[in-house]
Amino acid sequence: MLALRNETADHHRRAEQHEFQQQMVRGTLPEPLYIRWLGQMLLVHSALEAHLDRLVTRDPVLGAVFDASRHKAPALRADLRHFKTGEDTTPLPAAKRLIELFDRLSRERPRALLGALYVLEGSTNGSKFIARRVRPAYGLPATGPGSAYLDPYGDLQPVRWQEFKAAMDALDLPADDVAQMTIAAQQTFDAIRELGADLLSVPATAAQPG
Numbered sequence: 001m002l003a004l005r006n007e008t009a010d011h012h013r014r015a016e017q018h019e020f021q022q023q024m025v026r027g028t029l030p031e032p033l034y035i036r037w038l039g040q041m042l043l044v045h046s047a048l049e050a051h052l053d054r055l056v057t058r059d060p061v062l063g064a065v066f067d068a069s070r071h072k073a074p075a076l077r078a079d080l081r082h083f084k085t086g087e088d089t090t091p092l093p094a095a096k097r098l099i100e101l102f103d104r105l106s107r108e109r110p111r112a113l114l115g116a117l118y119v120l121e122g123s124t125n126g127s128k129f130i131a132r133r134v135r136p137a138y139g140l141p142a143t144g145p146g147s148a149y150l151d152p153y154g155d156l157q158p159v160r161w162q163e164f165k166a167a168m169d170a171l172d173l174p175a176d177d178v179a180q181m182t183i184a185a186q187q188t189f190d191a192i193r194e195l196g197a198d199l200l201s202v203p204a205t206a207a208q209p210g
Helices: 002-007 009-017 019-026 031-055 073-082 093-108 110-138 154-169 175-200
Strands: none
Touching: 002 009, 002 175, 009 019, 009 175, 019 031, 019 110, 019 175, 031 073, 031 093, 031 110, 031 175, 093 110, 093 175, 110 154, 110 175
């Protein structure tokens, strides 16, 4: 975890400081863009979780970190239902590249997918704060659908993150596995930043999923 944090720090900072993320933090992101973001993240999580669900049966290293309790796709679907919108079926360029990365890693370097999981699971720490800004902006309830993806664990957030860190640190991995995992994490941070840019470039009239 220390290696991942140190080696991805610049990528993490650039993702956090992107205008899309800053608008979410301020609670000023237009609702259609928020909904479209949920749809794109559903495509991303569905791809990653499908690969990991299949691969954990083959590699106990993956199974030591990931199980169905880490799924985020159900929360994303609940959020989209709250907004009475369909699931996005077409990934924007950054999401498409990220999904293609997951596909390639699943074939060539499956353990590197833990680097992507590190980024997405770690995002639940900051997103719990973002949820508190998003809810009043979109008239959402204090808990539940609408912001379920941003706050998937509720009061158990610190516990779930400590469990994840402990499971990752307990892995006895070759240096090459750690290096590949780190590269995947860097690429995931970059893709999340690029997805924000893609979304901000979408005309307002085309922002709704479809």
